Amino acid sequence: MRYIRPVVYCVMAALIGGSIYLLSARPAASSTGETGQARPTAYIESDTASASFKVGGRITELLVKEGDAVKKGQVLARLQSAEIEAKVAQAKAAVALAQGKVSEAKGAAATAEAKKAQGAAGVKATADASEQQIAQAKAAVDAAQAKVDALHSGARPEEKKQAEVQLNAAKEVFALADQNLKRMTAMLEQGLVSEADVDKVKISYQEAKTKYDLAQQQYDMVQQGPREEEVRGAESLLEQAKAAYELAVAGREQVQVRQGDVAAAQASLQQALGAVQSAQSGEQQAKAAQQEAETYLSYTELLAPSDGIVLSQSAQAGEMVGTGFPVFTLQKEDAHWAKFYMPEGAAAGLKPGDKVSLTLAATKEKVTGTVSAVAAAPDFAVKKATQSSGETDVRSFAVKVDLPALPPSALVGMTLQWEGKTEG
Incomplete structure (x- = not known):
């Protein structure tokens, strides 16, 4: 028994050492072909x-399970969202209220604009009317x-001369008419003319006399000058005309009053436009708050970041999860690769873009790949240099x-064997 125990220890040490060697050499494991x-x-x-939520909360729905194929943007799960939905509704109500204020402010601005235009038109109309009244009163x-x-000046000499000429002419015509009437009357008494003829002459006589x-009255008036009451009447009319003129001039002040109304309307318009801008700013803020609330609401849905297969699920419905917690892990489609650890000699000459031939170990099917990167593996060397002269480490790449x-038969995790670089 005393000698058996050391032997057992040696065997165990050998097994452990062999295991360590095999594990360390696994990335560079190789198979031997017929050659x-x-x-x-x-x-x-x-x-x-x-796939993780952008906000924390309690999971209410899980819509996929492990092994399901999903498309980018597909809803995978949902969080409890009643509180956020209430905030969205509140934000929408705030937007509606802000839009109402904008409409109200625009209405006030339109009213102020109309008052300003009306006042300006009133100024022009008042000014035009005032100038016309002044011109008429002055005339x-x-x-x-x-x-x-x-x-006051009386008749002019030429007016007196004209009155005298008209009087003399009328006098001659009247004298002629008088003589003619007397002759016709005498002839009527003698039965030489009819009474109708005499009547005609009488009419001419009356016209000439009138x-x-x-003419006599006009002549006398020209010689005597205007009567006093006529002068007083003319002077009274002059005073009335002057009073009307002064009133028309005073009416110009109404133009200034109207101009003041226009200035007040302009101030009201500016105030209304300021209210419109303020209301529009409030509307923008309300819309931003609504957008923010809707964005947070969208965060309660967990969307697939890419096409792929659900590999694992890390939470259940009803659980609380934090921001960024990976609820699902997806295996991306069309993103397969393999990493070969090769000694320096085998890796020499390989560069990104090279086409290589591989074999699927399980089915012996041929697979074509493209080298995307060649890098020295820093973890180990496949061969350590000894004390012999000229030997160096052989590194793995x-x-x-x-x-x-x-x-179609290839699955993630299956083994591929390196065949070599292909032409082209």
């Missing part, structure tokens, strides 16, 4: 994406003044190969 040349192997891998004053001046009397087209 006896080692071929590196790797596993089919895929990019993954975590009346001038006419009345001319009448008074004419009465014209003579008027990680060669990442994208797999754009896998056969």
Whole structure:
């Protein structure tokens, strides 16, 4: 028994050492083909994406399960949203109220604009009417003044001469008519003419007499000058015309009053426009608050970040989750790759873009890949240098190969064997 125990310890140490060697060499594991040349192997891998809520809360619905295929933007789960929905409704009510204030302010601005336009029109109409009244009153004053001046000055010499000429002409016509009437009367007594003929002459006589009397009156008036009551009447009319003129001039002050009304309307308009801007600012703020509330409401739905397969689920309905907690993990579609760990000699000459041939170990199907990156693996060297002269470490290089087209039988995690670089 004393000798058996050390032997057991040695065997266990050997097994442990062998296991450690195999584990450390696993990334660079290789298989041997018919030619006896080692071929590196790797596993089919895929990019993954975590689906998490942007806000914390209690999960109310889980709409997918592990293994389901999902599309980008598809709703995966929902959080309790009653409180946020209430905030959205409140924000919408605030927007409606703000829009009502905008409409009210615009109405007030339109009213102020109308008052301003009405006032401006009133100023123009008042100014035009005032100038017309002044012009008419001035003309009346001038006419009345001319009448008074004419009465005070009396008739002019030429007017007197004209009155005398008209009197003499009327006198001659009247004398001729008188002689003609006397002759016709004598002839009527003798039976030489009829009474009708005499009547005609009498009419001519009366007309001539009337014209003579008027000419005599006009002549006497010109010689004597205007009567006192006529002068007083003309002067009274002149005073009335002057008073009307002064009243028309005083009416100009109404233009200034109207201009003051226009200025007040302009101030009201500016105030109303300021109210419109303030209301519009309030509307924008309300809309921003609504948008923010609706954005938070949208955060209560968990959307798939990409097309893929649900690999795992980390929460259940009814659980509270925090912001950023990965509720689901998705395996992305069309994002498969494999990483081969190759010694320096095998990796030499490989560069991104090279086409390589691979074999699916489980089915022996051929797979074509594209080298996307070649980098030195910092974790280990496949061979350590000894004390022999000229020996060096042999390092391992990680060669990442994208797999754009896998056969239907290929699954994530299956083994691929390296065949080599292909032409083209």
